[in-house]
Amino acid sequence: MSVLPFPSFLDDVKEKGLKRALFEGINEVVERATAGMNVQDLREALRGDAPSRKPNPRLQPHADGFWLHMRPSYFHKSVTGLYPEFRLGWLSTYFVFFETITGIFLMVWYTPSPEIAYANMLSIMSNVPMGQFVRDLHRLGAEAMVLIVTLHMLRTFLTASYKKPREFTWFTGVVLAIATFFLSFSGYLLPWDQLSLWAVTIGASMVEAAPPEIVGTNLNLIFRGGPELGANGLLRFYLLHVLAVPALLFVFLGVHYYKVVVHGHSLPPNEENIGEDTAKRVPLDKRVYFIPDILTSEVMWLGVTTLILIVLVTWFFHAPLENHADPQVTPLGTTAPWYFLWIQGALKLGDKVIWGIVFPTVVIVFLMLYPYLDVAKSRRWAHRRVSLTIAFAMASGFTVLSYMGLSEFGVVNSADIEILHEITKEPAHNHLGIIRPIPFDELTPGMYITRQFLAEEGSEAAAVAAFNQEIGNGSLPLEGGVTFLSYLSSGQHLPVSSLNFTVLSEGTELYHVMEEFAHMVESEDKELYNGWGAVIITDWQEDLKRVDVIISWDEVVMERGFPVLDENGEPILVLDENGSPTRRVNSDHIFLHRNAQYFEAPGA
Amino acid sequence: MNLKRLLVERIEHRIIVGTVSFLAIMVLVGWIAINEGGRMKSFEFQYEARAIERGAELFTANCTSCHGPDGRGLQGVAPALNSPLLFGYDYLPEYHRELNTLNLEVTGLEAEKRLPTTTPERITAIDARLAEIDARKAAMETEIAGTIAQMQAAIDKGYNPDGFSRLVNLGWQGSLNSFVYTTLVHGRPTSSSYWPGAMVAWSQTAGGPLRADQIQDIAYYILNWDKGSEWTLEDLLAVNQFPKIPADPDLVMVGGGEPVIGAATSPQDVLAGLEGLTGDPQSGQTLYNGALACAGCHLNAAVAPLLEGTWTRVNEVRLADPALAGYTGEQYLAESIIHPNNYTATGYVSGLMPANFGDRLTYQNLADIIAYLKSQDQPAS
16 A cells, blocks of 8 residues: 555555556556547557547547647548648648747847847857848748748638638638738848848838828827837837737637538539538548648648758858848849839839828728628639639739839839949848859959950950040040049049059859840940940959949930930930030949959859 | 558558657757867858958949059058058168167166166176167167168158057057058048148948948958058058158147247246246136146146246245245246256155146246136135
């Protein structure tokens, strides 16, 4: 008899022997942990055998356990394949947890203050072991989650799974999709680099358009925490990102899941009679039990999906980090995050209020209410012409609007600015100026001219010599009464006292870049009339070179960003009071360090 | 539409695929972890290189108009940063090393000479050694004369081959990076007293236009001018402007341009100079409380004798000391101000009071102060 008032393990051992007592102890612990399945039940389930006792112990965890009460105990066989679900709902949930876990790791290293947020990023990149890895995963997961959630929504729409009784499930789904967009969008600002600042500035500027003016102004102030995005704005976005939106998301995720358990997974439309919902009346031979089939499948996909993400961040994807945010410097070609490009595109259609506020609100409200509007019973393809038309119209509309949102569409920069940008730009949006990746040692100090590349073969030297003649050692007069030389030396702080362009020899990457430069200038010869491009490379410091890229042309008459052509298709020159053409010049210079490692690579 | 259900239909296949995936994850993550050290270092490398690029851009836009496009300074405007002086390059390292050794020896020998226990024979030996050292120094100067001559153009612009490190000249205790960074942050608010314009504060924290990371970028760029051990005489001669060491503010005269007494003037000569001058206690009080800041110390009896009752105390207490036999009150005050360490009153530490008032005061100033102190003839109640 035990000294304790209840039977102890030692009593068991005395009574049954050690081996048996131990096994029974383990068995009991396992049964408690799984809320109903003992070792034998687990073994049978994993072997794919039928359960050997009744009632079926594999249903017990769904009835008694917390985690599995959120999952149906069996699925209809028809919804366990690729079609109709494509695992999209499961993947969306996967990303919720994936982002939460990676996000918590990043939070450890992050302070939401403009003074140090960027330094935190640098420290994550340079001082935190696995810091870049987790950041890449978090960023990739965020982009993937937006995509997956959108596809999940599209799929649900196409198979009419939002129809009675799942109207509210769909409604919570729309809320979850909006939460996903805002999670991703609010996270955009946190690194406090140029990409974040300007993408969010564009997004946030829509708020300001909300009518009437007093509402817009104040909403904007509340949203950004001040007239400009600063310390307050960053803190607000941070709190939205880690607290407010996730809280909303988890609440609605719970409701969404609960509704799936209550109503079951909707079957493919053609497997049900019109107007019937048989998801909860699954015939015995069509049942696929959660334990073990769905569970093992999900654990397997957990591994496979995570592996895919890890492979992607190891070799194919790096989260971008641009220069420190600077409200004074607007990068050329800033855009909103890709999933908000459709709004940016819509804004190009006209009124800010209508296209920036009313239009997105109408889209969201329309989506939320659609199940209550489309009350026709049939889910068959043939009976849903209107809905499917709407779906495809919206899909193509958003695609077109997103394209219109790109900076390439509808924004006309002058050709010289575009070309300079193409050659020198800092790494952004996975692009960088074509001169940056040239190996440092191939940047031979000297002066090079595009005329060389337009000359006939064999006469390159003559073309360069003729050009030297033309600029007369820099005395070539430019607009504003300055000479080319003084433009360089005092305007651009380039310490040169004489100019001597030389022939660039073939076979280097610099040669290819110059060739490309020549083609760019030539292809814009209507706007850059009589134009040429020059590159001057100067040794600046130990391991540091300065590269000046210069474009000069005769000014032509322009209208809405395009040159006006006369009846012969020639541009019209702008003449000064003496009747001679106005010589324009534009240039940009960058410094290149030996170790700067610019290369065309993901996230470069 | 006869897709196989569950994609991987058999449970054992699912278990295999899942297990292999998790194993692959572990292998990949492990592989990434192993390479983290190199990756982090490479990022730091890359970041510093790009910081130098950005710093070059910022320097070109903001700093060239005073420090020159090549950082070699502009004559009469601002000093060079691309200069061996900033990086403390010594063109005469052997000379300086030997000179330091010899000077150290001289200090030791002279101290030994003053010891009461040193024998006359030893003193003779010491004197001989001192003479030898002087001769060696002279010889060394001849040896370096050639190099000095090559530097002459730089020396004419204010370079001092013996003060070859800017940080040492300024008594800066931190690193060069901290010196450059701090100067960029705060500027040189007082430099307008020796340059045409003061360097402004560049950091936003000090009211300037640039962020902390931009300041660091510029500092990286400036520090990239360092050539380490490869500075040449050409680099020195290319410098357009060397920094100026501002005058010691302690030495700023208060006498309004009149000739000063001179800190080395003997007490007798000081007294002779005071002869026939009448002090004005009013202006003496102004000096005492203002420019000379005497009041800063003489208000705490634990640090320095109090102002109240000075004249009474001098006559009744100080002059009673046999060491001061034959002194008058005025004589005592004059000597105490110009040569404060000749006599230290009992209970006070010697050497505390600055000994440079002789270089700052005219005889009239001194007479005024004495007149003011004489008016303090009542002990504090």
